[in-house]
Amino acid sequence: MRFIQGQDRTQTHLFPISLDQSIARDNEVRLIDLFVDSLDLNDFGFKVDFDENGRPAYRPSDLLKLYIYGYLNRTRSSRGLEKECKRNIEVMWLLKCLSPDHNTISNFRRDNPKAIKKVFRKTVQLAKYFNLIGGKLLAGDSTKLRAQNSKKNNFNQKKIDRHLAYIENKLSEYEKALAESDGDKKKIIEEEISKQTDRKKEYQNIESQIKQTGQPQISTSDPDSRQMITRNNITEVAYNVQTTVDSDNNIPIDYKVTNANDSKAMGNMLQRAKSILRSNQFTALYDKGYHTGSEFAVADRLGIETIVAIPRVAAQAPNPQYNVENFKYNKEEDYYTCPQNQQLKSNGRWHQARTYQFKRYTTKACGNCEVKDQCSKAACGKAIQRSEHQDLIEINKQRVNQNQSYYKRRQAIVEHPYGTIKRQWGFNHIMTKKGMARASADVGLIMTAYNLRRLINTIGLKTLIKWALQQLSYFLELIVLLELKGTQIRTSILFPNKRIFNFYVCLKPLYLRLN
Incomplete structure (x- = not known):
């Protein structure tokens, strides 16, 4: 049987092929080269650390090309990129056979989170040039990316108390055993007591950090990461990445790495979107996690229309007919009318909640009402709290009811980047450690690679x-x-x-x- 034969490895060639000839003219590595060379990296503020009298530094453009190529080809680690420099002919062409070590590669990402953000902005500008960003309908959401910090190395006060109580019990047991032992056994017990005492000091130090910083939890490996619910009741120590995505071609125009939940994120992201698009003539779609009165106030001040899903009310009446939404509010005279045609009034006093103010509405008629048991479980009867932002919440409710089909597009818009990044590329965790700034650099390169891939797939x-x-x-x-x-x-x-x-x-x- 005949087979296709390969070339002799030891054979020399009269006309050798150059490195440039070995890379096809339509290879995407050429686009990476052109894209980075079109950027004025001096204005971006890339840091280059080197000794004037020592070995010259690598150009920021070369390291940026390497990172963009790596992220587009699912290689993020500095050691993996170092290896590609020595065996990947595309990387050899891109870097002109330079071979930086993994420390140099890693330090470039670590030291340049703000400059990397500017590179991402350039991909957004390029998408605008090709009319891929409509700027009329945006969708916002967040995704959790697991941090380089295990649950074991994440502590809150409750967890510390549990550990300290366990250690105290152990020490008590060892003290009793020590009194009854002698010889070699006594020495083993003393070692265990010393070990538990050292552990106790470690937990006490973490406890003092929590009290000094006022933070609800402390992560020892990556201090800015927090334990969060990722889905259902599953938790991970992670970062929460906020994104704003344009509807025309599912291109992210902004991202922000945080360690907080979504409740206070919408206002800031809308303000940033307005600055990027230089317009407030767009509609923004968000899910129920962003349903916060103070954030509606920010959107109203910015003049941006938002459609935010309405969460379920936690306090439900025994009979749904007597839920708060069935009580009619008279804005001119400031009172509620219940389904039994009784008026609930306020004394005009504003009460302070955690992040907003509210008025409390009650009526003495609840004491003699025939349906009191169906309306409220409280002994004093029904009480309604009206937030200072309730008018804006009602306006959002009207928009949701009038634009049901419009809102259904939210998930298809904003989840598209997450599906590609986390499912197809496997980027479901943060590569860096020791702080949010470094995590932001990692996410910035992810988003830059995604936008370039989206441009390639859309335009060609x-x-x-x-x-x-x-x-x-x-x-x-x-x-x-x-x-x-x-x-x-x-x-x-x-x-x-x-x-x-x-x-x-x-x-x-x-x-x-x-x-």
Whole structure:
């Protein structure tokens, strides 16, 4: 039987293939190269640490190219990227055979969270250029990404009390055993007592940190991470990543890494979206976790229309006919009317809740009401709390009822990036440790890679590469023609990007020879 034969590994070639010839013209690695070279990284604030008298540093552009390539190809670890530099021909072409070690690679991500955020913003601008962002309908949500911190190394006061109580019981048992033992057994017990005493001091130190910081919990491996409910009743020590996604092509326009729940997140994300789009003429969709009166007030102040799912009311009447939503409110005279046609009034006093103020409405008629047992379980009868933001909550309720089909699009819009990032790519955890800033750098690279992948899938790789090359060649031709005509060129205007200027200087002689 005949088989296809490979080439002889020891055979030399008269006309060897260059590294550039081994990479196809429509390879996405060329787009990564063009994209990064189009950025003025000096203005982005990338940090480069090196000794002036020592070994030169790697260019930020080279390390950024490496990271974008790695995240697009599901390789995030610095050691994995270090390995790719030595065996992956695409990476060799991209970095011109540079091979930074894993510490250099890791430190670049660690030290540049803000600069990486600016790179992500450039992908949003590129999507805007190709009209992929409509800016009329946005959806917001969050996803939990597991932190590099186990549940075992996450503590709250309740957990510490449980551990300390266990240690105290153990010490008590060892003290009794010590009094009755001698010889080698006594030495073993003393070692156990010393061990438990050291553990007790560790928990007491963590307890003092909780009291000093005022935080409800402490994580020892990644201090900014928090134990959160990820789904149903399952908890993980994680970060909560807020995202805002445009509906036209499911492209994220913003992200923010937090360690808090969703209840206070909507207002800030809307403000950021308004700044990014430079407009407030859009509708934002959110789920019931964002249903907070103070956040509706922020949206109203910004002039942004929101549609937020309505959560179930925790305090339900024994008979649903007497739930609060069936009580009619008279805004002019400030009272409620119950289904039994009795008026519930307030004394006008504002009560302070945790994050808002409310008035309390009651009526003495509850004492003699025939349906009191169906209306309220309280001995004093029905009491209604009306938030200072209740008017805005009612307006949101009307929008939800009038736009049921509109709201149903929320999940399809905002869950698309999560499905790709967490399910297809397997990026369901944070790679970095020791702080939210480092976690933000990891998420920034994830979002940058996602947007570039979305652009490639939507527009096409060949179109993007062709466009980038046309932009550079058109710019080059314009400058050369101006110079041939004797026009004085101010490089500060025509070359705000130093990389484009360097590109022009290198290719100008070639252009003149060809023309």
